[in-house]
Amino acid sequence: MSKSGPSLTAPEASALAQPAADRDVCRRCGKARAIKSREGSFTAYLFQELRCHCGDSSSSQRRSAADRGADRVAQRKQFTQAVRGLANSAGAPCQAQFANNTIVGGTFKIVSLIGEGGMSAVYLAEHLGLHRNFALKILSPELVNENGWLRFQSEAQTLAALNHRTFVKVYDLGIHEGTTPFYSMDYLRGYSLEELIAGDGPMPLAQMLSTFIEILDGLAYAHRNGIVHRDLKPANIMICTVDGSRAVKLLDFGISKLIGSATTTTKMQQLTSAGDVFGSPFYMSPEQSGGEAVDARSDIYSLGCSMFEVLSGFVPYDGENALDTILMHQEAEIPSILDFEAGSDLPPSIDIVLAKCLAKRPDDRYQSAKELALDLTRISEGKDVQDYGLVSTVGETNAMKRRGRIKSDDGGQFRAGSRKLTSVPLAIFMLTVAALALGSYVVFQGSLRPKSADERQPSRNSVSNLELLDSAPGVWTHFDYAQEPKGSEKDQTPFSSLETVGNKTKLVFNFPEDIALGLLSDDFVNGLVGVGRNAKGRLEYPSNVELTYTPTTILKKYPQYLKRFKPGDFHILNLDQSAAGDEMLKAVAANAPWIEYLVFKEAKDITAKSIPSLSSFYNLRILEASGSTISGDILAQADCWAKLEQLHWEQANNPGPLLKKLQSSPITVLRLEHTNLTSEDFESIAKLSGLTNLTLTGSRITEKDCKVLAKLKHVRPFKPQEASY
Template sequence: MSDQFNDESNEANRKNDQETDIGRTRSVINQPTVPDKRLANFQGQATQIPGISGINLSYLPGDIVDNDYQLIKLLGRGGMGAVFSCRHLTLDREYAIKLLSAQQLSKEAWVRFQSEARALARLNHPNIVSIYNMGIDKQQCPYYVMDFLSGSPLDELIHKSGMLDEQNALDIFIQVAGALNSAHNQGIVHRDVKPSNVMVTSEPDNGKALVKIVDFGIARVSKQDLTSQSQTATGLIFGTPYYMSPEQCQGEKVDARSDIYSFGCALYEALTGRPPFVGDSAFHTFMMHQSDEPPPMRGKAGSKIAPELVAAVDKMLHKKPADRYQTMALVEQDLILIREDRSTQPAKKKVEPKQTLAAPIIADEDEDEVEAEDPLLNRLKKIGLVLGALGIIGTLLVVYLVLENEKHKKNNNLTVDEGVLTLRPTQLLRDFGASPEELQDVTNEKIIPLEESRQNAVKLYKSYQSLPNFLQEKFRRDGYFHFLPNVSLGSISIGDKKPVSAKGNIEAPLGVGAFLYLITPTRGFPLFLHKFGPDDLTGLAIVTDSPSVVLKEIRSWHHLSEIDFFNPLLKAMPDATEYWDESKIADSDLPQIDKLNGIKILGLCKPVSGSAILHMTLLNRLEGLNLKEIKDFEPLLQELPKYDNLKELTLIHQETKNEQLEYLSKMKNLEKLTIKRGFLTLNSLSYFQKMPALKYLRLDRNDWNAEEKANFQKGLPKVEVTYEPVAESTYWEM
């Protein structure tokens, strides 16, 4: 990366080398207006970028930027520059490269942007486009290299469909909120949150919408002055003024709450098809941001939008920052709550607008904002019109994306079709040795109550939310955990004691460890973790839809030695495709988990892949690994014997057979082994006999009779073999 705007070191040699590569790169220096002869071969693909010294640089597909990046195709261009797809010549990997107009940057702004880019690179957030490199091509054109995304800008998707349905909008904007919250926690304010800066791709595993936010930090380094509220680029019309906060319009210092306002404008547009404030001119739009109330929100075909969602957007759009949500974490939390409410309540249920939570403001520590030198601009700022912040143009990646619609709409009433509920457990659990009595028990005693508890998730959360100082007061204090007496978060074990329901007051002496097992109804509310101090828990089993929020909350937990992203206390699910006791965690979350240096035991579940786990450095330090329905498991299984540090292993629903036991028999330090829902037979004994360090073996083969179990134990005289019910959903005694 370049550390200053006019870095001349090593550039002379680069320039000489590049200019010998005729036909691949060319600078139009002396006559910037002379047509490039190559244009005939690349109609619509050529672009000229103003350089630092006022010259224009011409870029075409095939050109090489900074000796490393060969341009492939023009993806978009605008006032701040142009975006190409490119290929790194050494790595042979495709990226996107943004070539920035030097006319829109000052030296100070470029240095500041580099600083923010480094901070973003350290975030490594799955919903923020990654920046890999930056520099200055031919000592003239600043550039930065980022992910090449296969997707479409959100504004394009809104334009195609007219507006998004509530479920799609919530799924997308919850991800946006999580990404912005992560950036805000690092002191980075986006300043240009709008649909065109939100790329929507799809997850390779399940086709669900995956969001990437682009152009962090670009808005505030722009010097461009525009009097229009819209700008045209590659056939798409969009304008930044529609999304600017009142304080941003006035040229005042902005913080995270300005992004929250812009976020609200973007969400309003996604739900209704148009921004909340659309004036006849930029000036008119700015004045509307200052004084007008947004029009009532109407969804598709004039349908009403959920009142709690309307209330949330209204709160985001308050004129005064102090009246808005105070952090993006609270925005994310309420949107998750609304999504859960929408998916669990009967369609016609009346829902009262909820209260929101207060938290400290995350201020932007930008002490070196570029001051406007134009006297006219200064006068305009005094009347609330800032033109200098309008020059940013969103990255336009012109790639087609089809968003997969929801395949099934669930009936979420409390009525339970017992035949439907028992069908899948019967099919699954009978193969693993479950008796008919166990199957009936798990339906009557476990599945139906779980369904009811999931439908009571919002009630549980609101019970806690109504408490004074909800976030400020921790659960553990004065030698006790203080939970509500009538609602349970799950189970908790203190020291070596068996787990008990996490409700009421539970004694927890100072210095004694505690393991918390959260249950499905809490999956949408990771903010509960904020009520635990950094020394309160030594173990956590969590069921969450927002692993990025969870990882942010627990990264300062000093004594946490085990984390499982599924609840090991629940042993039976009604449908293997449902996330009942499992988190919605993906391979993209593993780099953040890899940073949890204190973890000794790690539990992961579908759709995480075994090949991705192999890339974790944490694997070299773990003492225990708990795996449930891991995809692409075979590569990991084959490599496990290489990790002498592993002493405990749990495999759930991994289709474990004798062939897999052959690999496990080579793990020379494995002491504890649990295999649930495997396909073991009495002949599996010989493989366990090969495990030299094995002391404890947990199985669920209850279809073996007493004599068979006794003979199996005789074959392992130094191993304690225990059997657990296949379909029971109490805790494991490990």
């Protein structure tokens, strides 16, 4: 998550188009800006596709808006730094500072400090085993207590579980020297939208639409998995370059919340006290700042605030302080972006969309990210959107009059909504106090009593004991790659046995005590690994449990440990990004060929060299290979598909050959999300007669393709408009 510049999408071409002395490169698209004196020249004509077309506004207008944005960002940073200085002078502990070349967790060597926040610091670090750079997020020492550790774990597990191109991938979660939690993630080079606005002013409409449509794709994925971000803002949206292509990334799930099941609610209650309020005041929904329950529609509101700022250079509500800003979100009229200088050339449709996003009541907003994305797509295609006729919850507003949205019902008198704000003042007062401590980032956690020096000290017990708690949400632990076994590698005794006490039978594992062999989890839903325990020492489970095993890379060196598992000890083998590779896949295939369910998401290090080893899996029934670089023609060469029942392959690469191979398998579930499918691919899918569940979200589907898919007797009919999302 570097603040340094991104790799440009076409640097060589831009260099050809203009001499180095005159070159002005756009940070949004990576292309060279045209020079005024050369407009209309033959050279300009030849290189017109290689030059920036992000905006047609004049340089002075762009600079004016940029100056205003930069001033606002500078004021926020100055205020935050001043508050931190006061806190430090009062004796509060500073952020953890690791010197360059420090070895963290026996695996990562610190290269440099990238940045610091209110809860953690992020470092550029080199993985000693992979010789690859990662971003290392390290929890601030004053927050190393039970609650802080659980929140840190929750963030890491949330990111690790989300498998989507718009999210930063997390690889390892661990504890350095028993006291300092950390996790590693992809190291990205680029700019946040906040930085782009501050530097270049408001973003052109077309650029904003393409950026937020992509973000909404990822947000919809998170919401489908029961995760609400709760801190969406331009500073948490990053434009970067990944594998030579422009990419949009959604950052900072540090205060995200799981919603949905009763189990999930119970887990979150361990992390959230009554009255807790989280978020950034400029972007918080009314219900979020009021301390009420939030769902996906709160994220829609925050995204509306972000789009408003990206297009205009200003947030929709900007009070004198945090209290004033939050009250404006609660009570002020919805502003019209058409009234801003940068919005004068925008179509009325974007104003309608923003107004619906910023509705005070959640029921009046877009009800899903998909619904909002569809309207943004219509605008990008030059089409109108429906005027929703929203009703304010506080009173008739001038902005809504201009949109023609007010509908009166008693002799022309407008009635305010029924939403009560009586509980808001206390929460707002608490928020304001917290805002003075953390600048623009607001966190209030129950008591404002200052901590004693002893309470601020990192607690070894509070962290190390949590590793063993089954009830701790998301216990997903890092493994020390420098660790070596001390004799257990010679043992051949099976790990598992059944023990009966009374009328209850338990599945008992006796793993080595001298090394952790990975992670065992009995919580695996929709491809997401939940609560887990170190595969170390004695572990007990109900005899009918279905376990997921995530091995550590030590098994590449000592694959004989795999032979000590019995068929049925675990149902799912999860090769996560840090462990997945050709050596690991070969080791698993040679020593545990009985596996039925194999997962290697985002496994960039699994190549064509190891794919033939898949043929050893004689009982493979489910394969998840989303994000893999392996193409369908390579996978089709393996001979393990005779019993396959489910294939989950998001962003599939040339799936056609494998689809043909699967026509003789009993496959019932096929997921090919965000995949470029050809007409021949649709014909192959239509021949999978046993399909009962087909998911093609984000894949382009034409009317002709729908007719082909209609041959599937047990799958609901597809519609062409589903192709857009």
